Amino acid sequence: MISNMLVAEAVSVQNWTYILVGVTFAIYISIAIWSRANSTKEFYVAGGGVSPWANGMATAADWMSAASFLGMAGIISFAGYDGAVYLMGWTGGYVLLALLLAPYLRKFGKFTVPDFIGDRYYSDTARVVAVLCALLVSFTYVAGQMRGVGIVFSRFLEVDINTGVIIGMLIVLFYAVLGGMKGITYTQVAQYCVLIFAFMVPAIFISIQMTGNPIPQIGMGGKVEGGVYLLDKLDGLSTELGFNEYTEGSKSLIDVFAITLALMVGTAGLPHVIVRFFTVKRVRDARKSAGIALLLIAVLYTTAPAVAVFARTNMIETVSNQPYSDVPQWFKKWETTGLITFTDKNNDGLIQYVADESQNELVVDRDIMVLANPEIANLPNWVIALVAAGGLAAALSTAAGLLLVISASVSHDLIKKVYNPNISEKGELIAARISAIGAVCIAGYFGINPPDFVAAVVALAFGLAAASFFPAIVLGIFYKRMNKEGAIAGMVVGILIMLYYIVKYKFGWLDDTIPDKSEWWFGISPEGFGAIAMVVNFVVSIVVMKFTKAPPEEVQEIVENIRIPSGAGDAVEH
Amino acid sequence: MTDKDKAKAYWKENIKYVLILLSIWFIVSYGAGIIFKDALNSIRLGGFKLGFWFAQQGSIYVFVILIFVYVRLMNKLDKKYGYDK
Numbered sequence: 001m002i003s004n005m006l007v008a009e010a011v012s013v014q015n016w017t018y019i020l021v022g023v024t025f026a027i028y029i030s031i032a033i034w035s036r037a038n039s040t041k042e043f044y045v046a047g048g049g050v051s052p053w054a055n056g057m058a059t060a061a062d063w064m065s066a067a068s069f070l071g072m073a074g075i076i077s078f079a080g081y082d083g084a085v086y087l088m089g090w091t092g093g094y095v096l097l098a099l100l101l102a103p104y105l106r107k108f109g110k111f112t113v114p115d116f117i118g119d120r121y122y123s124d125t126a127r128v129v130a131v132l133c134a135l136l137v138s139f140t141y142v143a144g145q146m147r148g149v150g151i152v153f154s155r156f157l158e159v160d161i162n163t164g165v166i167i168g169m170l171i172v173l174f175y176a177v178l179g180g181m182k183g184i185t186y187t188q189v190a191q192y193c194v195l196i197f198a199f200m201v202p203a204i205f206i207s208i209q210m211t212g213n214p215i216p217q218i219g220m221g222g223k224v225e226g227g228v229y230l231l232d233k234l235d236g237l238s239t240e241l242g243f244n245e246y247t248e249g250s251k252s253l254i255d256v257f258a259i260t261l262a263l264m265v266g267t268a269g270l271p272h273v274i275v276r277f278f279t280v281k282r283v284r285d286a287r288k289s290a291g292i293a294l295l296l297i298a299v300l301y302t303t304a305p306a307v308a309v310f311a312r313t314n315m316i317e318t319v320s321n322q323p324y325s326d327v328p329q330w331f332k333k334w335e336t337t338g339l340i341t342f343t344d345k346n347n348d349g350l351i352q353y354v355a356d357e358s359q360n361e362l363v364v365d366r367d368i369m370v371l372a373n374p375e376i377a378n379l380p381n382w383v384i385a386l387v388a389a390g391g392l393a394a395a396l397s398t399a400a401g402l403l404l405v406i407s408a409s410v411s412h413d414l415i416k417k418v419y420n421p422n423i424s425e426k427g428e429l430i431a432a433r434i435s436a437i438g439a440v441c442i443a444g445y446f447g448i449n450p451p452d453f454v455a456a457v458v459a460l461a462f463g464l465a466a467a468s469f470f471p472a473i474v475l476g477i478f479y480k481r482m483n484k485e486g487a488i489a490g491m492v493v494g495i496l497i498m499l500y501y502i503v504k505y506k507f508g509w510l511d512d513t514i515p516d517k518s519e520w521w522f523g524i525s526p527e528g529f530g531a532i533a534m535v536v537n538f539v540v541s542i543v544v545m546k547f548t549k550a551p552p553e554e555v556q557e558i559v560e561n562i563r564i565p566s567g568a569g570d571a572v573e574h
Numbered sequence: 575m576t577d578k579d580k581a582k583a584y585w586k587e588n589i590k591y592v593l594i595l596l597s598i599w600f601i602v603s604y605g606a607g608i609i610f611k612d613a614l615n616s617i618r619l620g621g622f623k624l625g626f627w628f629a630q631q632g633s634i635y636v637f638v639i640l641i642f643v644y645v646r647l648m649n650k651l652d653k654k655y656g657y658d659k
Binding site for chain 2: 076081083084087088091092094095098099100103217220221222223229230231232247253256257260261284287288290291294295298301302305560563564565566
């Protein structure tokens with residue numbers, strides 16, 4: 001036992017990282033070779049025979065990105081209660097998916113979201129609008145993923161960020177182009193296992209350290225040394241330093257409400273999530289796999305707020321009012337990356353970490369909380385390396401899912417359905433692979449040259465999905481009389497108003513500066529505006545529909561047909 | 575019952591389930607976690623204030639349960655109407 005520990009200590013973090021990243025990458029590549037796609041049906045929907053558990057795991061990995069894995073706990077640890085918008089927003093959408101969308105889209109049984117919009121609204125205009133939305137949403141998202149891959153590589157393997165991005169591109173290129181949806185599905189299953197293990201191990205270690213309870217979700221509400229509840233202690237520490245109570249937060253009620261709603265509806269409208277439900281065999285499997293996906297996602301999403309509380313308490317206790325000369329090793333290490341900065345404003349040699357900007361001496365980048373957490377808690381080297389492998393799994397799985405949406409939008413929705421309906425099966429498969437290669441290159445470009453508004457465009461991605469797809473699909477299923485005029489008008493107006501609000505209040509391009517919060521409509525931030533844009537879409541769709549003629553008989557029959565679960569054939573080749 | 579009537583009846587029952595479950599979805603997250611958070615915070619669940627717990631833990635557990643309840647209800651409903659083949 002002791003000799004084992006000595007061996008473990010002798011292997012450095014970096015070597016552990018090489019080993020774990022090497023092994024996991026070898027697994028992903030083997031899976032890709034084993035599950036090559038030979039037809040468009042395999043390339044787009046993995047052949048349509050994925051089991052509910054495999055699809056649930058793949059959906060969970062697809063959904064949990066570098067942002068969920070690396071960023072979310074950090075954001076929550078600084079936002080306190082307000083972090084609930086992400087926790088509820090990014091899980092509650094699955095209830096909408098399972099109850100309102102997934103079973104019907106599976107019954108409809110085509111390959112993509114624009115397929116549904118185009119057929120249900122009997123219009124290539126609607127199809128093209130949907131394709132543009134899908135491309136915009138997916139590209140915004142994927143740029144952030146490639147950047148995440150680069151950052152993890154550079155931090156742990158000491159290569160520069162750009163080299164990291166290129167390595168990530170090559171890996172994704174290999175298994176997405178070769179395997180299509182089939183390859184992606186089974187690598188995502190493996191990636192879910194890697195990422196959830198990597199997230200839970202340090203969380204469990206730290207929970208035991210701080211509260212004596214191995215279950216972080218319970219440890220979070222437990223007592224620390226001295227018999228005080230952890231959350232009460234953190235509330236106390238926060239107010240002492242001049243911050244709001246951790247369990248209170250600072251956003252207004254209406255904004256918390258709107259952001260949560262926008263994220264829920266946006267989640268349900270994201271094409272790379274929806275398309276996963278086209279891959280299962282039957283309608284009942286679509287419902288079940290939505291439940292499994294959320295269960296697996298919830299493991300991470302209920303642990304993250306616990307990690308946030310542990311990390312925040314640990315950090316304040318380790319650094320606040322401590323002499324700078326005594327700071328631990330990890331502090332120095334992250335200081336060299338510029339992600340922790342200390343300026344001794346009053347020259348007393350102590351670290352003052354307080355809410356008041358003029359006296360605060362410590363700035364900690366939120367994104368390092370998950371990465372630095374195992375080091376702060378003094379965990380063994382292999383655990384620290386595991387976090388790197390988990391972060392890569394999270395980023396790669398999401399990037400691959402998005403790239404597939406992009407390639408299917410081009411090869412299937414645009415080339416096959418609009419420009420060249422006579423293209424052969426083989427030709428379409430080649431087109432799909434070429435589009436995937438093109439998409440990887442563009443994503444890599446954005447990863448290397450990130451637009452400086454990456455964080456802002458993520459809000460835009462959810463807002464656009466909420467403002468366009470969600471209402472169009474829900475109305476398409478639940479409102480038989482909804483016609484193409486209504487749906488197109490709703491999507492176009494929804495998107496335009498969303499773009500306007502982001503451009504004006506987030507980027508500040510319409511005025512000389514970004515307008516003050518007090519000018520927000522109803523006090524709702526750009527992050528939450530998707531909720532309003534969604535409502536606008538619904539209203540416009542219904543009003544326009546009332547003044548235009550009902551959809552043709554055969555379309556109304558499609559609607560009646562998708563409402564009944566039996567007879568869902570395989571995803572139709574067409 | 576003709577096929578059309580059967581489909582209509584099935585759809586009606588489905589909509590009823592969806593409405594009930596979505597009401598719970600709304601009450602737990604937007605109600606307990608957001609609108610009534612402050613009031614609920616005066617109640618404690620171990621180390622948690624109840625409103626805070628709903629916002630960061632409880633609502634997520636309820637979401638998972640809601641989907642599995644829907645799965646069960648619909649599997650039964652499919653069977654009742656013979657749509658399970």
